[in-house]
Structure formats: C-alpha cells, structure tokens
Amino acid sequence: MRYHKIPDETVRRLPVYLRGAIHLSQQGVEHVSSAHLAGLLGVKPWQIRKDFSYFGDFGTPGVGYPLESLIKQINKILRLDSGPRAVLVGVGNLGSALLAFPGFRMYGFEIAAAFDTDKRKIGRTKSGVPIEDVAQLRRIRRRRIGLGIIAVPEAAAQETAATLVEAGIKGILNFSPCYIAVPKRVKVITIDIAMDLARLPYYMPSS
Amino acid sequence: MRYHKIPDETVRRLPVYLRGAIHLSQQGVEHVSSAHLAGLLGVKPWQIRKDFSYFGDFGTPGVGYPLESLIKQINKILRLDSGPRAVLVGVGNLGSALLAFPGFRMYGFEIAAAFDTDKRKIGRTKSGVPIEDVAQLRRIRRRRIGLGIIAVPEAAAQETAATLVEAGIKGILNFSPCYIAVPKRVKVITIDIAMDLARLPYYMPSS
DNA sequence: GTTTGTGAATAGTTTCACAGCA
C-alpha cells in the first residue's frame, strides 16, 4: 500500500461502512468480505475494496476484513475516537428531535449543550440537556466543544454561525435552508431537507 | 445550445439555485448574473453558467438570467410544477418536526397524509394533517400521492418502504439510518443526520 | 464595459480485470 490522500467521496462513505461494521460486530461477527458488506449497505464490492485500500491493507485474502480493526481504523480517520462534543443552537421542533435522536451515540457524539432564545425554554431540560440562554453562547469557548449544530430559523442562521465561530467552533452542521459564510478554516455541512425532497420528483417515472 | 443529459451533480444543485432565484424574485429583482447568484449561494459563477447551459440558453450577455423564466424552468425540470404530494410515515419527534417544517412549501410540496402506529396519536391532527393508522397505509394508492417520507425507527424502515412501494409510491425520502432495498424503478434518497455529523471532525483542524 | 455559453484542459471518481496471497 502506498500513501494516498483519501478522496472526499470515500470520506463521505466511511460513516456508512462504520455503521455496517458496528452492526455486524454487535452480532458477534468477526470478519466481513467486501461482497457481504456491500450487499448489506447497497454499494458495490469493488468500491469498498478501493475505499479501504486508501488507508491500509488490513484485509486478508480469502477471509475478509477484521471488523474490530476496521471500526477502530475508521473511527480514527474520521477522528470520532476523541468523543467529539457538539452544541445545539435552536431547540424548536427540529432541535428537539435532534436532542432526542439516538443515532449520534453510535458515532461517539455527545450533544453537550443546547441554547435557545425563548425565555420559556431557558432553564428547562430536554432529553437530559439543559437549555441555556443564547446570549451566553459565546462562553462555550471554555467548554471544549468543537462542533455546532444550527437549528434556528433561517433569519438567525448567519448570526448564529458567526457567534459559533467566534466561540471557537471548528465545524458546523447547518439545518437552515441557506448558505452561511464562515472563515475557510471552519467546515460547514448544510442539510436542507426540503432540497433533498425537491430532487426526488426528477428521478421518478411519469409522476 | 445542444442536447445534453443533465448531470446528477447539476440536478443536486438545481434546488439550491431555485431557492436563490425565489429569494431574489420576492425582493422584486428581475435579472441576476451568474456572479451575483454565486455570491449569494456560495458556489462558483462558472459552475452556475455551466449548469444552466445544460437546459437552454435563456441568459442574456451583459444582463444575466431572467428570474421568472429561471424559476419556471427549474421547476419544470425537477417536476415540481405538478405540486407533488408526499405521505409521511412515523409521527415521532422527527416526523412532527417535518410536518411543522415550513420549507417544503417553497418547492411546491404538500404533505398530504401522515401515518403512525401509536393508537394515542391516530385520529389526532398535527400541523393540520390528520394522523392515520399505519395499517391503512396501503390504501393511499387511490390518493394520487407520489412521494413517501420515512421517519420511523430503523427496525421498521424496510417494511415501511415495502408497503409504500406496494401502494404505488415512486420516490422515498428516508430518514432512517439504514439502507433500504426497493425495486430499481423507485428512487430512494437517504438522509442520515448522524452520518453527516460524523464526517465533520475529519475536516476540522486539530480538534 | 458586462456577462453569457461553451470547447478544451484538468481533476476526480468509478469500474474493471486480474495478479497474488491465504
């Protein structure tokens, strides 16, 4: 194996592989072949082999990939092994759903804090996380939180992002349906739910 | 302009352009240049020009693109002009947030029906949509609904998808963190929120 | 002067086919 930069598309698939690997591992399986994993996840076997080849040969011909190493390796590459902590801003419908969402834990995430503007919510607890006043948001700098999740109305998204950046946040998951400008050192991933739904009819036969 | 198949990546960006165009149009603007739109949406001007070139020259050199035609054109390509109707399955935390979500309307969508298994929810109304018994789900065939939104627990996702397909659904937006197998004629887009969050640390400097 | 539309160049990704290892 030689040095390779891992392609972005491969990085995008790593969490998929991780999910599959964890799933199998929990069932007591110890090795998995690219063909088996591919069937489980709806991808192609050669895609998996190529992707895995970017970060080391730990597969065994005739046997497959050892799940334990695979999980450890992907966690390490994605830097999930440090137990990343996230702050949620906006505890409305969507924010509440995110707080209750069980899926983050699989990847080692913790939503360590939640903020809102609504005086009636501040001081209360949702899914075990106390809701704090958004006016105090910039103080999270001291709390070793690297990720921000924006679930505020569109009009407040850019300002929220700016405050998060100021507070030392390095990565933002943005649920507002808009582009937010941040310094280049900060990575933003925007999930616009309506936008994904909007491309569905294009791919549908007739109507 | 010559015939071109529209690349998938372009299709993925069309809703972004549509959002920007609608935004400007609501402000009374009539024409927009690729540079202006690009600045607004965080993409590159030449990317916009190339993308638009796949579906006809309606831009005017020195002036830009007429917003009204642009909106009409994108709506037509994405087949949003027929007012697509969606059915939501699973009215939990996430499902409720989706029902309350204002963003769908911008793209001409309507969530026309909602289903759940919980007897306490069935018969009630959420965000104006009555919640029906999931046992009746396959009857939606008669109601001219083309899209399905799956917001049920992972364990029920595959079965829900199968029922939707049986009921004549042609496209599925899946929020369960798993691959769901469907016939090739049905398009599935999976949004795994945790998975998107999981790739964020990879792109963050240090930690 | 400004801005589009697009061929050509570059970059990135997927697919294939098969040598080589267990």
Added chain:
DNA sequence: TGCTGTGAAACTATTCACAAAC
C-alpha cells in the same frame, strides 16, 4: 478456491479562458 489490493481504463465533473452577444 475465495477474496484482497491495485493499476489501468472509462467515465463524470469542475475549472478555465475567451469569443460572441448585449
């Protein structure tokens, strides 16, 4: 025999640069 790892080929997408249009 079964499966990995990978070079090469095929394909897809992005970026550039500039002629033509207003």
